[in-house]
Amino acid sequence: xxxxxxxxxxxxxxxxxxxxxxxxxxxxxxxxxxxxxxxxxxxxxxxxxxxxxxxxxxxxxxxxxxxxxxxxxxxxxxxxxxxxxxxxxxxxxxxxxxxxxxxxxxxxxxxxxxxxxxxxxxxxxxxxxxxxxxxxxxxxxxxxxxxxxxxxxxxxxxxxxxxxxxxxxxxxxxxxxxxxxxxxxxxxxxxxxxxxxxxxxxxxxxxxxxxxxxxxxxxxxxxxxxxxxxxxxxxxxxxxxxxxxxxxxxxxxxxxxxxxxxxxxxxxxxxxxxxxxxxxxxxxxxxxxxxxxxxxxxxxxxxxxxxxxxxxxxxxxxxxxxxxxxxxxxxxxxxxxxxxxxxxxxxxxxxxxxxxxxxxxxxxxxxxxxxxxxxxxxxxxxxxxxxxxxxxxxxxxxxxxxxxxxxxxxxxxxxxxxxxxxxxxxxxxxxxxxxxxxxxxxxxxxxxxxxxxxxxxxxxxxxxxxxxxxxxxxxxxxxxxxxxxxxxx
Amino acid sequence: xxxxxxxxxxxxxxxxxxxxxxxxxxxxxxxxxxxxxxxxxxxxxxxxxxxxxxxxxxxxxxxxxxxxxxxxxxxxxxxxxxxxxxxxxxxxxxxxxxxxxxxxxxxxxxxxxxxxxxxxxxxxxxxxxxxxxxxxxxxxxxxxxxxxxxxxxxxxxxxxxxxxxxxxxxxxxxxxxxxxxxxxxxxxxxxxxxxxxxxxxxxxxxxxxxxxxxxxxxxxxxxxxxxxxxxxxxxxxxxxxxxxxxxxxxxxxxxxxxxxxxxxxxxxxxxxxxxxxxxxxxxxxxxxxxxxxxxxxxxxxxxxxxx
Numbered sequence: 001x002x003x004x005x006x007x008x009x010x011x012x013x014x015x016x017x018x019x020x021x022x023x024x025x026x027x028x029x030x031x032x033x034x035x036x037x038x039x040x041x042x043x044x045x046x047x048x049x050x051x052x053x054x055x056x057x058x059x060x061x062x063x064x065x066x067x068x069x070x071x072x073x074x075x076x077x078x079x080x081x082x083x084x085x086x087x088x089x090x091x092x093x094x095x096x097x098x099x100x101x102x103x104x105x106x107x108x109x110x111x112x113x114x115x116x117x118x119x120x121x122x123x124x125x126x127x128x129x130x131x132x133x134x135x136x137x138x139x140x141x142x143x144x145x146x147x148x149x150x151x152x153x154x155x156x157x158x159x160x161x162x163x164x165x166x167x168x169x170x171x172x173x174x175x176x177x178x179x180x181x182x183x184x185x186x187x188x189x190x191x192x193x194x195x196x197x198x199x200x201x202x203x204x205x206x207x208x209x210x211x212x213x214x215x216x217x218x219x220x221x222x223x224x225x226x227x228x229x230x231x232x233x234x235x236x237x238x239x240x241x242x243x244x245x246x247x248x249x250x251x252x253x254x255x256x257x258x259x260x261x262x263x264x265x266x267x268x269x270x271x272x273x274x275x276x277x278x279x280x281x282x283x284x285x286x287x288x289x290x291x292x293x294x295x296x297x298x299x300x301x302x303x304x305x306x307x308x309x310x311x312x313x314x315x316x317x318x319x320x321x322x323x324x325x326x327x328x329x330x331x332x333x334x335x336x337x338x339x340x341x342x343x344x345x346x347x348x349x350x351x352x353x354x355x356x357x358x359x360x361x362x363x364x365x366x367x368x369x370x371x372x373x374x375x376x377x378x379x380x381x382x383x384x385x386x387x388x389x390x391x392x393x394x395x396x397x398x399x400x401x402x403x404x405x406x407x408x409x410x411x412x413x414x415x416x417x418x419x420x421x422x423x424x425x426x427x428x429x430x431x432x433x434x435x436x437x438x439x440x441x442x443x444x445x446x447x448x449x450x451x452x453x454x455x456x457x458x459x460x461x462x463x464x465x466x467x468x469x470x471x472x473x474x475x476x477x478x479x480x481x482x483x484x485x486x487x488x489x
Numbered sequence: 490x491x492x493x494x495x496x497x498x499x500x501x502x503x504x505x506x507x508x509x510x511x512x513x514x515x516x517x518x519x520x521x522x523x524x525x526x527x528x529x530x531x532x533x534x535x536x537x538x539x540x541x542x543x544x545x546x547x548x549x550x551x552x553x554x555x556x557x558x559x560x561x562x563x564x565x566x567x568x569x570x571x572x573x574x575x576x577x578x579x580x581x582x583x584x585x586x587x588x589x590x591x592x593x594x595x596x597x598x599x600x601x602x603x604x605x606x607x608x609x610x611x612x613x614x615x616x617x618x619x620x621x622x623x624x625x626x627x628x629x630x631x632x633x634x635x636x637x638x639x640x641x642x643x644x645x646x647x648x649x650x651x652x653x654x655x656x657x658x659x660x661x662x663x664x665x666x667x668x669x670x671x672x673x674x675x676x677x678x679x680x681x682x683x684x685x686x687x688x689x690x691x692x693x694x695x696x697x698x699x700x701x702x703x704x705x706x707x708x709x710x711x712x713x714x715x716x717x718x719x720x721x722x723x724x725x726x727x728x729x730x731x732x733x734x735x736x737x738x739x740x741x742x743x744x745x746x747x748x749x750x751x752x753x754x755x756x757x758x759x760x761x762x763x764x765x766x767x768x769x770x771x772x773x774x775x776x777x778x779x780x781x782x783x784x785x786x787x788x789x790x791x792x793x794x795x796x
Contacts, residue, residue: 059673062697062707069711074554136552140665186500193504197512202665209522210657211515212666218511226504262500266507273564274668275655277518283510350560350672421672424647428675429703436705 020106020173029108030099031381033115037095038374039464040123042457044087045367049450051080056443059436070134078133078145084362085143085223086126086154091119092370093231094158097184098165099377100238104181105172111164118160125153139203141216143223148203155195162188179254183234186262187227194222210276217274217284222266224361225291229265229329232369233257233298236326239372241305243319249304253297260294263287271349272342281342288340295333302326317392321372324400328364332357335411347422352435352442353414360407363449368399371456378463387462391455398452406445413438519657535763538662539756546753549746551665558706560669561660561678563651563759566643568767570621572613577604578632587631588612591624611638638769651679651759653766659759674706681758690751691727691743699733712747715739 055076058064065071102109109115129146132138137147146154165188169181198219201207207215241248248254267287274281306323335357338344348354375392379385386392417435420426524534539547550556572591577584585600592600592612603610612635613624621637628635641653655678660666684690689700695713697704713727718740726740735741743751762770 058707059705062705064707066707067710069553072553072709073707074557077557078554138551138554140551140556140667142670182500186504189501190504193508197508201512201516206664207516207520209519209661209663210666210668211512211519212664213660213668214515215512218507221511222507259503262503263506266504267511270511273562273654275562275657275659276515277657280511280515287507287510346564346566350670354670422644424644428648429701429705432673432705433703 021108023103026102026106026108027099027380027383029112030102031112033109033112033119034095034099034377035381036116037091037098037119038378039460040119041088041091041095042453042460044083044091044126045453046450046457048080048083048088049446049453051076051083053443053446053450055080056439056446059439060443069136075133075136075138078138079130081143082126082130082133082145084367086129086146087123089228089362089366089370091122092374093187093228093366094119094122094161094165096235096370096373096377097188097231098161098168099381100180100234101165101168101172101184104174104178104238105169106174107168107171109164110167110171115161115164118157118164121153121157121160123157125150125155125157128153141198141202141212141219143220144198144202144216148199151195151199151203155192155199158192158195162192178238179248179251179258180234180238182255182258183230183237186258187230187234190222190230191227194219194227210274213274214270214276214280217270218266221268221270221284224358225265225268226261228362228366229261232325232329232366233261235369235373236302236322236329239318239322239376240302240326243316243322243376244306246305246308249301253301257294257297257301260297261291264290264294268336268340271340271345273346273349285340285342288337291333292337295330295337299330317389317396318372318376320396321368321375324396325365325367325369325372328360328368328403332361332365335360347418348414349418351414351418351421352410352439353418356407356410356414359403359410363399364403364407368403371395371399374456378460382463382467384463384467386459387466388459391459395452395455395459398448398455402445402448402450402452404445405448406442409438409441409445413442522657522661524661533761535761536658536661540752542749542752543756544753545745546749546751546756547663549750550753551667553709553750556667556669558669558671558673559675559677560672561676561757562655562668563645563653563676563678564643565641565646565654565766567641569615569640569642570613570618571611571615571638571640572621572624572635573638574604574610574612574628574633574635575608576634577608577610578634580632581605583631584628584633587627587633591627636769639767641766641768645676648675649683650676652682652770653759653762653768655759656763656765658763658765677754677757679757679759681755682760685755687748687751687755688728690754691747692729694747694750695727695729695741695743696733699730709747712744712750714742714744716742 054065054071055073058073058076098109098115125146129150132147132150133145137149138145139147144151165184169185198215201215202212206212237248237254264287267284268291269288270276270281270284272281272285339348339353339357375386413435416438417431420431420434421428423431524536526534538544574584581601581604584604585597588600588604589595589597612628613621616624618637625635625637643654645651646653659678660668692699693701693706694709696708696710697706698708715735716739718726718738722740723742725742727743729735729741760770762768
């Protein structure tokens, strides 16, 4: 079955008694919660890229902020990573997922009020967590630095939003599932599982010794490979056929990718020098190697879906973002397969190469895809155009250029740095300085991304102000006026 | 027909496979690891808990985020086997004849001369384990004493970052375990045996440029207190070289945090010989001796598994 996820009501004979909900009503039900998630995410995005820039500058000028314990390199690095992952990426992921679940199931979002509460709780958790890292309460585990007193808040916030998502899915009036729904549903379930497991076993009831490291790597692999991977793929599988109005090349191929990724996607990242029993890194390598199957399936599927549609992607800005994300996904997948080979990771591990790979996945693939979704969804929800199409276009240019510069320079620099590190005749500092030459270029990338992200936030802010002026102010005036009149009388 | 629950279970098991492999199984294998006499040369238990101050130092290390620049895992690419003659015995001619069989292409005269020279003498360099064992078997009946010397090698070890690769045991009592994933700074798995002097670490923390001109590590001056010298200078004050010294009448005192962090760094030693990472080490007098004596006793310990 090949399908365009279209917004027109279906003419399917199997449809049961539940009447499909018109898209405008679905959008209306999503309006407040999804916009709250997007707006908060945009603020976190700018915060994260500002932190990233300072972190990057600290490597050029070690004296920068050196006398302030709140801004050590290690703390800033953790803060920017957590702001990006939990502040921005997770919130846009949730916002987009909820909207997609509602849209694809042709059902209204269930309990939008609760979603807003969940989103606010989530934001509170991230805020407390990042402040906790800043004052030195980091848990010490990568991507899980948010201290134990904040992570339960995140979990509860997620649970509220997740349940609303599930209920919405349950109320769907469209019984046939599109591949995006598979990805979304699996992701919806997988996050609480990995987040609670990792936090319980690392922070609350810590296991002993290097099992901690293994669990930490599993969490990072699952979060990036499964959670971000699945939600990003769901969005790409939705928009890539929809925006150019072409049918998805093959549904079975997409399902193959889904099952293969579910099996092999969460194993990545354990390198061979790790102080673990040898079977663990070997297993990690084998399964990461097997992700070649879904990667090829996805690449063929997308390629054939888009074949012949080369002109339309220039016209639609969301499509450009999503297309960039799709290419970055394939590239990141290929890189992680290559990087899992012991011969390669012997050189690249511990260098800037790993940073480049992570950022390609988080920003190049995930964030860019989400930007596409934001630029598409927000006008639908608000039923108004973006304040400035020019800013949006600039955002794409800056973000694309920034991430390309960042990834290319750090990947190349990492290889040179790794080769020098493996040569004991070169001193450690010489090897580091080789890497730092390339690192300077990546700072420029950071700067470009910050500028681009700033434009998105600005666009959203201007829109918010306009919206307030257009609807909130009259509403408040209308509410207050009778009382004023009362008082006057 | 409703396949929903079946599909749900299928997806769940597919996803849970990685949990099974990377969380459950490692926990089964390593989660109950105990201190053991897994050490070669004594009944000493390994690993040992870090002393209290070092444990506090680990908290400082975690809190400041040191692990984002420093890894704590020494890698090892391979292991070399050398055959060393430690004692030529009395029957030199017999030994020389046996050596001729072991070392093809050597001349008898040269061998005799070498046998008269200082011991230990390296007979074979970087051979396979089997070849090394065979050589020992041939030399044994002659009355000479020979042994296999096992040396872990790799770029990290060549840099002096450790003597062997890091293994699971090294981290048993740490919470959290911070292996690190970047080497913006050098690996610290064995920094305690490489740099055992607290004074060095304190100076390095106060300003890395004092000990390493090209360092990119930021100074951690907030771990120190600058104060006016009282009636007499504090014995704890840092002895800073000219250009880094504070104004007159002032001294730099390390805070408790700095002392704890340094205690932790010095406690980072991954040099115990355990069965998991075979290697031969000369039994030097005291492990705390900073300088390695050149006339170290020839006795050696090997933890290679028995034949």
